[in-house]
Amino acid sequence: MDLGLKDKVAIVTGSARGLGAAMARRLAEEGAKVVVTDIQAELAHATAEALQQAGLQAHCVVGDITRAAEVQRLVDETVATFGGVHVLVNNAGMPRDKYLVKMSEDDWDRVMDVMLKGAFLATRAVMPHFIEQGWGRVINISSRAHLGNPTQANYSAAKAGLIGMAKALAIEEGRYGVTVNCIAPGFMDTEMVRALPTYESIKERAIQAQPIKRAGQPEDVADAVAFLASERAGFISGEVLHVSGGRYG
Numbered sequence: 001m002d003l004g005l006k007d008k009v010a011i012v013t014g015s016a017r018g019l020g021a022a023m024a025r026r027l028a029e030e031g032a033k034v035v036v037t038d039i040q041a042e043l044a045h046a047t048a049e050a051l052q053q054a055g056l057q058a059h060c061v062v063g064d065i066t067r068a069a070e071v072q073r074l075v076d077e078t079v080a081t082f083g084g085v086h087v088l089v090n091n092a093g094m095p096r097d098k099y100l101v102k103m104s105e106d107d108w109d110r111v112m113d114v115m116l117k118g119a120f121l122a123t124r125a126v127m128p129h130f131i132e133q134g135w136g137r138v139i140n141i142s143s144r145a146h147l148g149n150p151t152q153a154n155y156s157a158a159k160a161g162l163i164g165m166a167k168a169l170a171i172e173e174g175r176y177g178v179t180v181n182c183i184a185p186g187f188m189d190t191e192m193v194r195a196l197p198t199y200e201s202i203k204e205r206a207i208q209a210q211p212i213k214r215a216g217q218p219e220d221v222a223d224a225v226a227f228l229a230s231e232r233a234g235f236i237s238g239e240v241l242h243v244s245g246g247r248y249g
């Protein structure tokens, strides 16, 4: 199936590693021109260079997604480098898991800033381009945690917020040929979760709860992103696609 992504320009936030890096590679393999952007400078450059060495079209912009000026520079540099922007994947994120009584204001604010405000700033910066060209795709990387997880009041709230934002924008921007959707991954075996002290037990519990008995891989999410970014998904908007091995609760 031709996804119609050849020469489309895609920004994937937080794509130095993990799910974002897999998404960037998948979109580039479909012929898209991809901007790898992340706060981790060295890793972001290495990820973009690996794509270029594989003969794919990639550019790196280092920046903090929580800062409006840096987000504007990201979009301006994307347009200057590749001649436009068509796809935005709001993927940058991080947990700061704590029981509520131990959760600091900073734990709350940082998670909200990176995942929710960052997505707002990036979406606001690309939208004038999407509206002008009458075509655009926004994909928010939410999480199965939008349904709630203990120690994740901040993370679950931000991930549920991304869904609310997508549903509002799907209605607001649909008339311009812009779709806005969410992907809700379940447990995915990435460095982010491997860094958690509870990694082994989380993984075991997730696989036990899933009808499909294996750990999710970054490519599982990347394939879903490529589809929602494509021409083929032009009549799908405001949706939440769970990529969670059949686990919803």
Ligand SMILES: NC(=O)c1ccc[n+]([C@@H]2O[C@H](COP(=O)([O-])OP(=O)(O)OC[C@H]3O[C@@H](n4cnc5c(N)ncnc54)[C@H](O)[C@@H]3O)[C@@H](O)[C@H]2O)c1
Pocket (backbone or CB within 6 Å): 013, 014, 015, 016, 017, 018, 019, 020, 037, 038, 039, 040, 063, 064, 065, 066, 091, 092, 093, 094, 095, 114, 115, 141, 142, 143, 144, 184, 185, 186, 187, 188, 189, 190, 191, 192, 193
């Ligand atoms: N791994 C999972 O099981 C899982 C499940 C559901 C949802 N998710 C979500 O998927 C996304 C990617 O997760 P991952 O597992 O690949 O994690 P990851 O830590 O490997 O990747 C997240 C990236 O975001 C970047 N980032 C953090 N703060 C940033 C900022 N201020 N500006 C720019 N970039 C910033 C990080 O540097 C990192 O490279 C996250 O939003 C995460 O919440 C992950």
